[in-house]
Amino acid sequence: MEYKIVGAKRFIAGAVCPQCKAADKTITFPINRFIQSEENGAVEIEDEIMACVSCSFEQSKLELSLSAQKIPASPAEIRPLLVRDATNKEG
Numbered sequence: 001m002e003y004k005i006v007g008a009k010r011f012i013a014g015a016v017c018p019q020c021k022a023a024d025k026t027i028t029f030p031i032n033r034f035i036q037s038e039e040n041g042a043v044e045i046e047d048e049i050m051a052c053v054s055c056s057f058e059q060s061k062l063e064l065s066l067s068a069q070k071i072p073a074s075p076a077e078i079r080p081l082l083v084r085d086a087t088n089k090e091g
């Protein structure tokens with residue numbers, strides 16, 4: 001997936017990576033990326049990436065939401081529940 005990072009990376013407190021099962025290694029950050037629209041061609045949208053710093057796991061929150069709900073979701077409504085500054089060291 002190609003995207004442009006548009007905001008700060010933040011750790012998701014208490015999150016466990018679904019791929020490597022590492023705790024507190026999952027980060028989230030806002031992005032802009034292009035999707036193919038049948039009507040308008042390439043359209044830039046706001047999305048959010050959930051990624052793991054311990055492995056190569058990467059998941060678009062928008063795609064995750066769409067696959068879970070099967071209905072269109074507004075990216076503006078997708079917000080992490082618990083975040084903390086990624087620059088903070090553990091402890």
Ligand SMILES: [Zn+2]
Nearest residue numbers: 017020052055
């Ligand atoms: Zn991982």
